[in-house]
Amino acid sequence: MKSKILTFLLISVFPALTTAQDIVFPALSGFRIKTSYPVYTPDNLWDFINGAADTYLSYGFVDLHVAEYKKLKDVIKLELYRHSDNINAFGVYSSERSPSFTFRELGSQGYVADGAINFFKGNYYVKIKTYSKKAKTLQAAELLASRVEAMLEGGNGMPAMLSKFPGEGRKLNEETYINENVLGHSFLSNAFKALYEVGPDNFSIFIIQCSSPEAGTKTVNTYVASTGIDPVSSGEGKYVLSDGYNGTIFLAGKDDRIVIISGLAKDQADLADKYASEILE
Amino acid sequence: MKILSRRGFLKTGITGAAGVALSPAVLRASTQDNIIYRTLGKTGMKVPVISFGVMRSDNQSLCKAAYDKGIRLFDTANGYQNGNNETMLGNLFKEYPRNSFYLATKVKAAGVDREGKPSSETTAEDFLSKFNTSLSRLQMDYVDILYVHDISNPEYLEYKPILNAVKKLKKDGKVKFIGFSTHRNEASVIDAASSMEDWDVILTSYNFQQAYRKELDAAVKKASAAGIGIVAMKTLAGGGFLDKEKTRPINTTAAIKWVLSNPDIHTTIPGMTAFDQLDLNVKLLTDITLTEQERKDILIAGAQPGLFCSGCRECIPACPAKLPVPDLMRAYMYAYGYSDTSQAYSLLSELGTGSDPCKNCTGGCSVKCSRNFNVREKINDISRLVNVPADFLA
Secondary structure (H helix, E strand, O other), X not given: OHHHHHHHHHHHHOOOOOOOOOOOOOOXXXXXXXXXXXXXXXXXXXXXXXXXXXXXXXXXXXXXXXXXXXXXXXXXXXXXXXXXXXHHHHHHHHHOOOOOOEEEOOOOEEEXXXXXXEEEEOOEEEEEEEOOOOHHHHHHHHHHXXXXXXXXXXXXXXXXXXXXXXXXXXXXXXXXXXXXXXXXXXXXXXXXXXXXXXXXXXXXXXXEEOOOHHHHHHHHHHHHHHOOOOXXXXXXXXXXXXXXXXXXXXXXXXXXXEEEEXXXXXXXXXXXHHHHHHHHO | OOOOOOXXXXXXXXXXXXXXXXXXXXXXXXXXXXOOXXXXXXXXXXXXXXXXXXXXXXXXXXXXXXXXXXXXXXXOOOOHHHHHHHHHXXXXXXXXXXXXXXXXXXXXXXXXXXXXXXXXXOOHHHHHHHHHHHHHHHOOOOXXXXXEOOOOOHHHHOOHHHHHHHHHHHHOOOEEEEEEXXXXXXHXXXXXXXXXXXXXXXXXXXXXXXXXXXXHHHHHHHHHHOOOEEEEEOOOOOOOEOOOOXXXXXXXXXXXXXHHOOOOOOEEOOEOOOHHHHHHHHHHHOOOOOOHHHHHHHHHHHHOOOOOOOOOOOHHHHOOOOOOHHXXXXXXXXXXXXXXXXXXXXXXXXXXXXXXXXXOXXXXXXXXXXXXXXXXXXXXXXXXXXXXXXXXXX
């Protein structure tokens, strides 16, 4: 009885129960696994990756497991970053991604660059690195990546919002997720961003999915008001703003979704409208 | 919001309150009056007391605005955002005269172990390759400051392959000044560097919450007296809040003013990702005097423990039972910080410390936590979890 009461009391203290995957580093033939690193947490991630930690922390970093695979002088280092959710895992992955990398079907997406194999899957961002140039070691690193990918929980899809970006002119593998201070504004958060090149024009499109239509309206009005004008009750939900820091901004909203386009000139409203309408309608 | 029609964007034609963005050529002239400058030691670089830690910014407009408001030193690193950070700065600053700003970057050498000691993998070749990549991304012929990233062991300061590599870069004109960054064991590393003639600048953690204040201040004073420029980072002691839920903010203005109240700190590099953060910090360019209220705010904040263990490991030798205190604190974090009792339980099972690890210490706890945690209380709190049947946690 005492045990049941204790159980009840303890569970009532932790209202949101979550499960976490136990990390068991996969074996790699010929390599010895060394796990002398602690599990890093938000409080000591700086000890491992210095100032880069701030980016990871901003994306809901939970913990990091590190292992080294050693074979004579060759070392393959494995880093498993766990984040709060799949979107934040994509966020940190995309902040470090470059379109010049060689992409692979690993997890939701991965790439190979300069002895590094990075990918994200579920809530995890995985980084594998070797300084060895030996073909066999590089192959072993790729094998390790596939084994880690197989052991991690979570789906293999990209965030659903990315499919809302129109295809025409979209620069592939440059999409990012910015969870706070979008365009440097503290009232804009949780935006997916894609870059576009249409003829001579280069511009960015941000999509923000708000929690409700009311939240969407509030965000639009806040942005409009920040430029020093009153929100116009035209019912149209589309504005051209002069953002003192970011230049001309095309802002459109419908229900709980907001589209922001930056990088176009004031006289390019038709082009902006074409893209905004495709996303919102 | 109502459904959109096809009428297109409503053209406001009204300039925003902040004004239309001007071209760099015009803006370069519009710096603030009365900016407080300090000289970065023997480098002779006069820098505003507020510089920009760009490690998180992916917004060129923010860096541009910082420059427009008078900030002149921009800090990045080879490893930030896997190079995208340096690339962004390179694309921005190619529009500016090279002598109108200072650029500092850092390169982390390979193969440095957890004790901060270089190994056979720590080669000049690897270091120089990374630096050349940085220079290419930055689209510059030189950087003003190159830091060897993350030195936490004095032995590393004299490691010839890296020391000679950075000195050669300086001789070749690709680097104006050389330095290193440190955020562990800072006092002893800075003290050791002060006795060497090789280092021009040190980038160090420096904030109101550090427990080893006396030793660090002595080391900084010695380094400054030796002509080394001192740049402070992590000035907000972890992001501006005392708790993970971000309900207990610290007075960030007070925190930075506190840092700059030490005249041996020549500039700081707060990280900024929003214009309102920039605006707050820009005020410090011309006023770094702590008010009485700010002094009190810092005193109070300095006495508060954060939520979680900092991993300093000072508790381990102090515990008579040799408990794995940092790991027990991590279990506490999983449970209370992330509501992840399953993870906490799994860790506690692995540690095998039982439901009452402190039972043999009848006279009170001898562990003095550097963050002022009541360590025994937290251990007792979390250890009860092992009595919960695992089925209830899955």
